[in-house]
Amino acid sequence: MKTTPFTDIHIALGAKMADFAGFNMPIQYPTGINQEHMIVREGVGVFDVSHMGEIWVKGENALPLLQKIMSNDCSKLFDGKVQYATMPNGKGGIVDDILIYKFSDTKYMLCVNAANIDKDCAHILKHGEQFGMREGVELENASDRICQLAVQGPLAMKIVQKMCDEPVEDMVYYTFKTLKVGGCEAILSTTGYTGSGGCEIYMHNEDADHIWEALWRAGEEN
Numbered sequence: 278m279k280t281t282p283f284t285d286i287h288i289a290l291g292a293k294m295a296d297f298a299g300f301n302m303p304i305q306y307p308t309g310i311n312q313e314h315m316i317v318r319e320g321v322g323v324f325d326v327s328h329m330g331e332i333w334v335k336g337e338n339a340l341p342l343l344q345k346i347m348s349n350d351c352s353k354l355f356d357g358k359v360q361y362a363t364m365p366n367g368k369g370g371i372v373d374d375i376l377i378y379k380f381s382d383t384k385y386m387l388c389v390n391a392a393n394i395d396k397d398c399a400h401i402l403k404h405g406e407q408f409g410m411r412e413g414v415e416l417e418n419a420s421d422r423i424c425q426l427a428v429q430g431p432l433a434m435k436i437v438q439k440m441c442d443e444p445v446e447d448m449v450y451y452t453f454k455t456l457k458v459g460g461c462e463a464i465l466s467t468t469g470y471t472g473s474g475g476c477e478i479y480m481h482n483e484d485a486d487h488i489w490e491a492l493w494r495a496g497e498e499n
Contacts, residue, residue: 281327282424282485298391300328317473321432321496326477327424327485330394332387332401336415338408339385343377346404354379359451359468364400372400376468378453386464394420424485426478428492433475439495440488441465445476459484459491 279300288294292303303325305313316322334342343351348371349362358379364372373396376388389397398418405416428437434446440459448454453466464479480488 279328281325282482283325283327283426283489286489287325298328300391302328317430317471319431321428321430321436321475322471323492324427324429325425326427328391329425330387330389330391330397330418330420331423331479332389332394332398333417333419334385334387334401334405334410334415335417336383336410338405338410339383339415342401342405342408342410343385346401347375347377349377351377351379351385356381357452357454359453359466361451361468364397366400373397378464378466380455394418422482423479424482425480426488426492427469427471427475428478429469429471429475430473433469433473436492436495437465437476437478439498440491448476459488461488463488 278296281300284301287303291307293305294301295304313322340351346364347362348365349360351360354360354377356379360377361374362377363374366372373389373393378386378388380386402412402416410416437458438446442457443454445454445465448467450467453464455462455464457463458465458478458480461480461484463484466477466479468477469475478488
């Protein structure tokens with residue numbers, strides 16, 4: 278079973294662990310699901326979502342490829358914008374539902390579901406080859422090198438702001454910034470799924486412990 282950079286922390290804190298999409302993930306903490314729910318609705322909660330996959334699509338044919346394989350019009354994206362889309366399988370179904378991050382006209386990142394990482398990569402590579410795109414060059418599966426925390430709740434952005442080197446509290450929904458969070462290079466995204474506001478922090482695995490500790494210090498100061 279796979280682990281995330283935060284797995285040992287979850288275990289040390291007494292989290293109930295279980296297999297999710299091949300990852301050893303925390304299901305709930307000792308305080309119980311009711312308290313966890315209320316904390317996210319009224320304050321701020323943190324979710325380890327490092328099991329999600331990240332795939333880079335780069336080069337002059339990045340947009341033509343995405344236009345071919347995605348259900349939405351990716352040409353409407355601007356730098357710093359995120360779009361939700363599905364990837365049709367050509368048979369009336371979908372391969373996966375995906376978030377598309379536009380960094381530039383020649384650089385995009387796809388956030389994909391954990392259980393579908395290998396399947397998604399194979400599908401994207403199959404179509405990418407038609408555009409002369411190569412695995413590990415224009416198409417890169419970075420899932421094993423990137424981890425992610427979702428910081429959710431009405432106080433989330435106030436706390437995360439303390440960790441950032443530029444303003445983030447007024448970020449528009451479904452946008453992102455590349456910036457330093459807790460002194461580490463990261464991607465900060467406002468695509469929260471709890472309905473309570475907040476953000477996601479994408480970071481390099483080697484920065485996980487540092488950002489986790491910085492996040493807790495910022496929360497204690499609130």
